[in-house]
Every structure is written in C-alpha cells, then in structure tokens.
Amino acid sequence: MNKLELNIIDLLEYLQEMLDSSAKMPITGKVMVDKKEFKEVIDQVINYLPDQLKKAEWVMSEKDRILSEAQKEFEVARRESAELKKQNVENHDLVKEAKIRANEIIALAQRDAKAIRVGSREYSNEILLELDKEVENKKIELITAMQESFEKAAKEIDERLSDTGKIIKENIAELRSM
Known part of the structure; x- marks a missing residue:
C-alpha cells in the first residue's frame, strides 16, 4: 500500500472509532456524532483521492492544445498554399505540387488530431473507470x-x-417473596 492509501484508511478508521466512541441514544441504537468533525474527515478523504482526475483533465487540455496547434498548422499551410498559388499561377506544376503538399499536411494534421482525440478519450475513460471503481470500493x-x-x-x-x-x-x- 502506498502512503495515500494509508492516509485514507487511517481517516476511515478514525471515522469508525468516532462512531464507536460516540454517545448512543437509548432504544434506537442511533449514535450522536460531531457533524463538523465528521464532515472535515470526509473532506480529507476526498482530498486524498488519487490525482487521476487531474491527470484526465491534463490529457483533455493537452488534446485541446494539440488540436489547436494542428488547426494553426492547417491554417498556415492553407495560407501558404494560397500564396503559392497566387505567385505561381503561370507555373502550373508548382501550383499542383503546392496543392498536393498542402493536402498532405492537412491530411496528416487531421489524422494526428483524430489519433490524439481517440487516444485521449480512451485514456480518460480508463482513468475515470478506475476512479469510479475505487470510489465504489471505498463507499462499500x-x-x-x-x-x-x-x-x-x-x-x-x-x-x-x-x-x-x-x-x-x-x-x-424478591419483593413478592417478602
């Protein structure tokens, strides 16, 4: 077990001790606890949860950044292609070559963006499934x-x-026997 799991277990054991040592209501079996202290301990457990959520957020922001860069590259390539086209209208072969190159760059950027989207979605899904499983186990x-x-x-x-x-x-x- 790592230090993080030990902290969570310690906090959960503290909650259990708090319940065990709390004043008990006669007949109902209910226990009176200090709501503020109980809530603080629960907040600490939540704060100790793994950084997987932060990692998933980072993956999503990286995906957005990479897609943005790919879009910028696409726009630059498109502008360069348009400028080449204007400059070399009389030279048909250069225009054709520029179009081919621009289309290759666009296709490459789109393929990379799609691969990044798919990869980040799969990674985020995997991380969130693991986190959900861990939260469910801790709840149980x-x-x-x-x-x-x-x-x-x-x-x-x-x-x-x-x-x-x-x-x-x-x-x-005893009273009856007297």
Whole structure:
C-alpha cells in the first residue's frame, strides 16, 4: 500500500472509532456524532483521492492544445498554399505540387488530431473507470464499517437492556417473596 492509501484508511478508521466512541441514544441504537468533525474527515478523504482526475483533465487540455496547434498548422499551410498559388499561377506544376503538399499536411494534421482525440478519450475513460471503481470500493468499505458499528451498538444496547430486565424481574420476585 502506498502512503495515500494509508492516509485514507487511517481517516476511515478514525471515522469508525468516532462512531464507536460516540454517545448512543437509548432504544434506537442511533449514535450522536460531531457533524463538523465528521464532515472535515470526509473532506480529507476526498482530498486524498488519487490525482487521476487531474491527470484526465491534463490529457483533455493537452488534446485541446494539440488540436489547436494542428488547426494553426492547417491554417498556415492553407495560407501558404494560397500564396503559392497566387505567385505561381503561370507555373502550373508548382501550383499542383503546392496543392498536393498542402493536402498532405492537412491530411496528416487531421489524422494526428483524430489519433490524439481517440487516444485521449480512451485514456480518460480508463482513468475515470478506475476512479469510479475505487470510489465504489471505498463507499462499500465505509458502509460496511458503519453497518458493523451500528449492529455492534444495537447488540450492546440489547444486552444491557436484557440484563436490566433480568435484574428488575429478580427484584420483583424478591419483593413478592417478602
């Protein structure tokens, strides 16, 4: 486990301890916790989540930057092609060659842009799927821990009330025997 996972686990264990040591409501089994402190710990867990979201955002901004550069190159190539065409109207072969070269540059830029779009989309999708899986697992762990804590508290209350009931019945029997 890396340091990040340990911090998240420590925070989740702290939440569990907070629930275990909190004042319990009689009969209902509900627990009173300090909402502000509980929320602060949850915020810390959220802040410790992996930087995968930042990486995905970076990939998307890189994609936009590369597409923008490709578009600029395309515009430059198109302008150069137009200028060559104007300058060399009388020389048909140069115009043809310029058009071919411009079309090659455009096709190359479009192919590169498409490859970058597809690659960044696949990478972002993969990162977001991993993050979703991790968040889901952490949610299940937290819910399980909270359920166990609530069940433990309910069992303790049941045992205490059963013991109290037994003592009351013994006291009633003792009073009747007097």
